[in-house]
Amino acid sequence: MxxxxxxxxINRMTKNLAIWTLLWVVSLALATFGPKFIWRENTTWSIxxxxxxxxxxxxxxxxxxxxxxxxxxLQKKIxxxxxxxxxxxxxxxxLSYSVMDTxxxxxxxxxxxxxxxxxxxSYLIALFVGKKHYA
Amino acid sequence: MKNKLKxxxxxxxxxxxxxxxxxxxxRQTINAIEKGKFDPSLPLAFKISKLFKLRIEEIFNDPExx
Numbered sequence: 438m439x440x441x442x443x444x445x446x447i448n449r450m451t452k453n454l455a456i457w458t459l460l461w462v463v464s465l466a467l468a469t470f471g472p473k474f475i476w477r478e479n480t481t482w483s484i485x486x487x488x489x490x491x492x493x494x495x496x497x498x499x500x501x502x503x504x505x506x507x508x509x510x511l512q513k514k515i516x517x518x519x520x521x522x523x524x525x526x527x528x529x530x531x532l533s534y535s536v537m538d539t540x541x542x543x544x545x546x547x548x549x550x551x552x553x554x555x556x557x558x559s560y561l562i563a564l565f566v567g568k569k570h571y572a
Numbered sequence: 573m574k575n576k577l578k579x580x581x582x583x584x585x586x587x588x589x590x591x592x593x594x595x596x597x598x599r600q601t602i603n604a605i606e607k608g609k610f611d612p613s614l615p616l617a618f619k620i621s622k623l624f625k626l627r628i629e630e631i632f633n634d635p636e637x638x
Binding site: 439440443509510511512514570571572 | 589592593594596597598599600601603604609610612613616
């Protein structure tokens, strides 16, 4: 069965992407909290952690490209639409959030973590809506 | 875009999964094409026309004519 082979390939690529994403999150946490809790502000260790995080990040992007390459045309369209919406929401929402900070509308500084959350949540919602629409 | 895919598939006594398997796409893609929610690419349309031994315009309606 050709489709069983295709499904196996998609599952394998999805698992691969999940592993890279998990590694990236762990390396990001290490680079973020390591200086404070593990190596006591040692710059050399911080640089090493950042380089590792960057390298794993590149691996994660590559895994995402490989994952997209095994999808069929409708699955690709759903993914691309979701990515486009997430990018748009990220730019519009992120810049509005930045203006709120500079105009002192919000208390404290604008944190990049909120932008990442906004992009991630909008991507997941768009993906869910896309899958429902073409079901 | 309207099409005769569902009818042609039924004539060949194929399930959506069988057709998806023959064309190398997901069942969801076949379902979306049959419902007119998704228009296939030209390469996929050619694959469909070869499978049913019909011209593309015999399977898919030209939106200009609707």
